[in-house]
Amino acid sequence: MFGSGLEIKTPDEVLVMREAGLVVGRTLELLRGAVRPGITTAELDRLAEEHIRDCGAVPSFLGYGDPPFPATICTSVDDEVVHGIPGSRELVEGDVVSIDCGAIVDGWHGDAAITVPVGEIADDVAELLRVTEEALWRGLAAARLGGRVGDISHAVESHVRSQGGYGIVEGYTGHGIGSEMHLNPDVPNYGKPGRGPRLRRGLALAVEPMITLGSPETDLLDDDWTVVSSDGSWAAHFEHTLALTADGVWVLTAEDGGRERLEALGAAYGGPAA
Structure with missing residues (x-):
């Protein structure tokens, strides 16, 4: 169902999204354990596709877009921001x-x-990863029924700005998600609270800070997919899919539904009790 241009899911549809989210989250944990010096990004991609299909799911990215994306995952290394x-x-x-x-x-x-x-890794790069992941969780925790998308954006930006002179990439954003991978609304990683579409029960969003050690400006490589920082500074990218339920926020791609991190930030957890 679409309301105000947004796809609103039924509780049963959110449950199926949770199944997809768990496939994604578990695939990423498999790949985290596989990352080591000497492994190729193609080997990581093969592991991901095998695991997703073994779970009875289908890769979202393979064949997506124009030109069609040629792989199951994006692997963006060092100064590559997204879509490697x-x-x-x-x-x-x-x-x-x-x-x-x-x-x-x-x-x-x-x-x-x-x-x-x-x-x-270098200390400043490790700190970049910490700041970016924490900004993601601050954004997720800012999602509340009756709030606005801008509340999420503001929470992400406020945390990043409080940690130093990082670059917040503006040309790429989070997004609505559900029956398609990219839906309205956009979820920028900067902005003012109280702005944008209202957060309603059944709305699902992908929140994804993309932060650099330097300039927020980016360039698109000749493959028409890979996005790099314009100044060559290294980047970090973290993302989760959330759904708004009657009880609060349910992080569909986190194994525990996001409960531990959300409650630590004072946010209402909206998933099952156990």
Whole structure:
């Protein structure tokens, strides 16, 4: 059902999205454990596709867009912000790799991303990862029934700004999600609270801060997919899919539904009791 241009899910539809979200979350944890010096991004992609299909799901990204995306996951290394294409590149000690993954179960999508260190990484890069992931959770915790999308955006931006001079990428945003991977509304990682569409029960959103160590400006490579920082600074990207329920926020791509992190931030957890 669409209301105010937004796709509003029934509780049963949210349950199917939870199934897709768990496939995504578990795939990312599998890949986190596989990241090591010497592995190629194509090998990570193969692991992801096998796991998603073994779970009875379908990769969201494979064949998506124009030109069609040629892989199951996005692997964005170092200064690559998002949408990196897996291939023969070997990860080396000190790299970071953002892994973005989507899966479809019975026509409903889940979408999430993590940024993983390859062995030991520089202190400033480790701090970038910490700040970006915490900004994601601050954004998720700011989602409340009756609130606005801008509340999420403001929470992400406020946390990043409080931590130092990081670049908040503006040209790419979070998004609505459900029967398609990308739906209205956009969910920017900056903005004022109280602005944008109202947050309603049954709305599902993908929240995804993309933060750099330098400039927020980006460039698109000739493959028409890979986005890099314009100044070559390294980037981090974290993402979860949430649904708004009658009780609060349910993070569909987190194994525990986001309960621990949400409650620690004083937010209402909206998933099952157990």
